[in-house]
Amino acid sequence: MSPDPDKPTEFESDLAELPMRSAPPELRNEILRNAEIVEPRRSWLDPLRWLWQAPAPLKFGALTIWTVALALGLTTPAGESLTVDLDIETQPEKPATLLAFNRAQMEQLLETETLDF
Amino acid sequence: MTRPELAELYDRHADTLFCFLISFTNSEDESREVLQELFARIAKGKLNLDRADNLKSYLIKSARNLAIDLTRRRQTRDRTAQQLLSAPQTRIFAEAADPDAELFREQVSEALASLPEEQREVVHLKLWSDLTFDQIAEACGVSLNTAASRYRYGIDKMRARLRPVYEELTQDVA
Numbered sequence: 001m002s003p004d005p006d007k008p009t010e011f012e013s014d015l016a017e018l019p020m021r022s023a024p025p026e027l028r029n030e031i032l033r034n035a036e037i038v039e040p041r042r043s044w045l046d047p048l049r050w051l052w053q054a055p056a057p058l059k060f061g062a063l064t065i066w067t068v069a070l071a072l073g074l075t076t077p078a079g080e081s082l083t084v085d086l087d088i089e090t091q092p093e094k095p096a097t098l099l100a101f102n103r104a105q106m107e108q109l110l111e112t113e114t115l116d117f
Numbered sequence: 118m119t120r121p122e123l124a125e126l127y128d129r130h131a132d133t134l135f136c137f138l139i140s141f142t143n144s145e146d147e148s149r150e151v152l153q154e155l156f157a158r159i160a161k162g163k164l165n166l167d168r169a170d171n172l173k174s175y176l177i178k179s180a181r182n183l184a185i186d187l188t189r190r191r192q193t194r195d196r197t198a199q200q201l202l203s204a205p206q207t208r209i210f211a212e213a214a215d216p217d218a219e220l221f222r223e224q225v226s227e228a229l230a231s232l233p234e235e236q237r238e239v240v241h242l243k244l245w246s247d248l249t250f251d252q253i254a255e256a257c258g259v260s261l262n263t264a265a266s267r268y269r270y271g272i273d274k275m276r277a278r279l280r281p282v283y284e285e286l287t288q289d290v291a
Contacts, residue, residue: 011276011283016244018222019211023135023152031153032124035160053168 133246134180136209140241142184151184174252221286228278236271243268
């Protein structure tokens with residue numbers, strides 16, 4: 001049976017058992033006395049950093065909530081301009097009228113209005 | 118980080134870091150300086166200890182990087198002249214009451230100091246900082262195989278150099 005190459009030899013074990021010296025005691029006092037303790041700055045990126053380091057299920061949950069919130073945001077009254085009620089059954093003429101009106105209005109605007117930047 | 122937390126961190130890791138730095142730099146003065154700088158940075162919140170998988174190997178890696186920066190800054194003619202005049206301060210072991218044991222520790226220190234830097238750091242981290250090869254590879258920025266082969270080369274050289282005194286010591290004990 002060949003010896004395990006990862007197993008430390010007796011020589012290595014003997015060396016590893018040698019006691020290490022300590023850092024000089026005066027160095028401890030000096031370091032702790034001179035240390036300028038600074039609280040880490042708070043940043044608006046902290047929640048993102050926290051999320052980045054969070055476990056995968058938490059990340060997935062946060063992403064789902066964010067996606068749902070975004071989708072809801074697009075369909076709330078604030079996004080009214082994006083959703084036009086096109087009830088074709090009851091108002092079959094409305095889409096065409098609406099489109100025609102918008103087109104005419106847009107053409108008029110382009111002819112008469114100047115945009116002041 | 119509060120001052121008591123910093124003190125606790127120092128008490129837990131300073132001896133390991135200090136001895137590693139002596140091995141790495143071959144200079145007690147530089148080791149003190151690097152240790153000061155390391156803890157100053159920790160106090161200022163410049164090192165993100167929360168992200169470290171293994172705190173000890175992260176601190177060793179940070180100390181090593183600081184030591185490399187310091188060495189680069191000081192690579193001047195003055196330093197070279199100073200090094201030639203002064204013997205390296207390489208003592209990393211506690212003093213022994215028994216003269217034979219003390220002689221052996223001195224010779225181990227010298228044998229370690231005589232190794233090339235890349236072997237010296239790996240041997241030190243494996244034997245006396247109790248890191249795995251994975252952690253050593255991460256701390257030194259090398260592959261696992263490189264770390265392991267550097268260790269083998271280093272320990273073989275030390276064994277060859279220390280054989281006479283080691284055999285004498287072990288025979289005496291037997």
